[in-house]
Amino acid sequence: xxxxxLMVMAGCxxxxxxxxxxxxxxxxxxxxxxxxYAGQSAPSSRADDSASAAGAVSSSPRPSASASSASPxxxxxxxxxxxxxxxxxAAPPRSAIPDNExxxxxxxxxxxxxxxxxxxSDWVGNDLSCQNCHFDAGRYDKTASLRxxxxxxxxxxxxxxxxxxxxxxxxxxxxxxMNGKAPPRDGEVIQALQAYSFWLAKGMPTGEAPDVRGYPxxxxxxxxxxxxxxxxxFQEHCALCHGDDGQGQKAAGGAxxxxxxxxxxxxxxGAGMHRINTAAAFIKAAMPLGKPNLTxxxxxxxxLFINSHERPQDPRFTGSVQDTAERFHKHQGQYGKxxxxxxxxxxxxxxxxxx
Numbered sequence: 133x134x135x136x137x138l139m140v141m142a143g144c145x146x147x148x149x150x151x152x153x154x155x156x157x158x159x160x161x162x163x164x165x166x167x168x169y170a171g172q173s174a175p176s177s178r179a180d181d182s183a184s185a186a187g188a189v190s191s192s193p194r195p196s197a198s199a200s201s202a203s204p205x206x207x208x209x210x211x212x213x214x215x216x217x218x219x220x221x222a223a224p225p226r227s228a229i230p231d232n233e234x235x236x237x238x239x240x241x242x243x244x245x246x247x248x249x250x251x252x253s254d255w256v257g258n259d260l261s262c263q264n265c266h267f268d269a270g271r272y273d274k275t276a277s278l279r280x281x282x283x284x285x286x287x288x289x290x291x292x293x294x295x296x297x298x299x300x301x302x303x304x305x306x307x308x309x310m311n312g313k314a315p316p317r318d319g320e321v322i323q324a325l326q327a328y329s330f331w332l333a334k335g336m337p338t339g340e341a342p343d344v345r346g347y348p349x350x351x352x353x354x355x356x357x358x359x360x361x362x363x364x365x366f367q368e369h370c371a372l373c374h375g376d377d378g379q380g381q382k383a384a385g386g387a388x389x390x391x392x393x394x395x396x397x398x399x400x401x402g403a404g405m406h407r408i409n410t411a412a413a414f415i416k417a418a419m420p421l422g423k424p425n426l427t428x429x430x431x432x433x434x435x436l437f438i439n440s441h442e443r444p445q446d447p448r449f450t451g452s453v454q455d456t457a458e459r460f461h462k463h464q465g466q467y468g469k470x471x472x473x474x475x476x477x478x479x480x481x482x483x484x485x486x487x
Contacts, residue, residue, distance in 0.1 A: 223277075223279050223333075223334075224331070234327065237324050237328075238324075238327050238328050238331045240320070240324040241325045241327050241331075242269050242328050244262075244321060244325055244328075245261075245262040245263060245266075245270055245278075245328060246262070246269050246388075248261055248262060249261065251321075252321045255310070255486065256306065256312045256486065257310060257311040257313070257483075257485040257486045258310060258311040258312070258396075258397045258398055258399065258485070259380060259382070259388065260397075260398065260399060264388065265309070265405060265414060266278065270329070271332065273344040274344070274347065274348055274417045274418065275347065275417060275418050276345075276347055277344075278328070278332050278333070279342075280333075280345040280346070281298075281329070282332070282333040282336070283336045283338045283340070283342070284339070284341065291304070292304075298326060299317040299322050299326060302322055303315065307402070307447055307484070308399065308402040308403040308447065309403040309405065310399075311398075311444045311484065312486050313484055346413075347410070347416075347417050348413060348416070350409075350412050350413045350428055352428075353428055353429045353432040353433070355429065357408060357412075357432040359433075359440055361433040362434045362435070362437025365426065365430045365433050366437050366438070369419070369426065369430075369434070370393075370434065374390050374392070374393050375390075377395075378392060378393040378398075378441065379395055379397070380397075394439075394441035394442065394443050395441070395442070395481075396443075396444060398443050398444070400443055400445060400446060400447065400480075401443055401465075401476075401477060402446040402460070402483070405439075406439050406465055406466075407463055407464050408432065408435050408436050408439055408465060409435075412432045415434060415435055416428060419431075440471045441476075442477075442481075444480055444481045444482065445480035445482055446460060446467065446483065447483040447484060448460050453467070454468060456468070456477065457477070
């Protein structure tokens with residue numbers, strides 16, 4: 133190869149390297165590129181994004197974050213609008229959490245979600261964790277994932293009869309499901325959970341109901357739900373993990389394990405899971421853990437059985453079970469009803485019990 137050809141090739145290589153460096157400078161460099169776009173289109177790994185629900189429960193959500201463009205809009209420039217990006221099929225992998233201050237807030241949100249009793253103890257009054265009902269740290273689509281919730285707020289909620297933003301929705305989880313108290317909306321707990329939810333929802337359209345949201349619908353039972361049949365289902369399929377008395381089991385070191393399903397350390401009478409239809413949908417989709425194989429009838433029966441036991445009082449309690457039931461419980465629930473000679477709610481432990 134002659135000397136002049138070598139010089140031409142070297143010059144071309146130098147020109148290519150210079151062009152690449154210029155492109156990186158204009159886009160923020162390879163690290164920034166990875167930070168902004170990692171996980172947006174590439175499928176996540178099975179090990180990272182499809183951790184078993186069993187591991188999630190025993191151990192341990194955002195509008196689409198597209199940057200605003202400085203260039204004129206397509207209508208102003210006369211150019212055809214680019215087609216909208218398809219919604220992301222899965223949450224971004226944990227490895228895509230950015231290594232900066234925002235990323236640390238995201239990680240703290242996940243830690244709180246997995247173990248609020250440890251990382252948000254001032255606001256938690258029972259032995260539940262968020263991922264007892266939202267598997268794989270809020271990632272699993274069939275158990276009301278965070279990524280399907282974030283883009284649907286602000287929204288009107290009949291529960292408190294006004295429009296809620298996502299921060300207020302999270303506060304309600306602490307008040308009802310955690311039988312605790314609402315953390316301040318500008319404090320670290322709510323801010324971290326919002327950051328985590330926002331990050332999980334990357335690629336999801338804002339204000340458009342996703343294909344999968346909440347718990348999958350469960351069919352109407354062939355027969356009305358039965359307490360007696362539900363007790364049989366519980367003993368055969370649930371007691372091994374949740375105990376014969378429904379009080380659950382803690383993991384090693386006192387970490388959240390299998391949650392109590394009733395009693396003073398469970399969700400209170402204001403939590404969504406006390407509704408028979410909600411509990412039946414969750415149970416049908418996710419229980420028994422690792423092998424959800426109950427029939428629709430069994431799911432309804434055991435949901436009725438679980439929610440026919442006393443639990444902490446509704447935080448909205450007016451001083452009268454009858455009045456509270458009339459005002460706040462016009463749905464498929466057992467609050468205020470008589471079961472085995474006892475009016476549910478009359479002997480409830482107090483709500484908002486924070487250590």
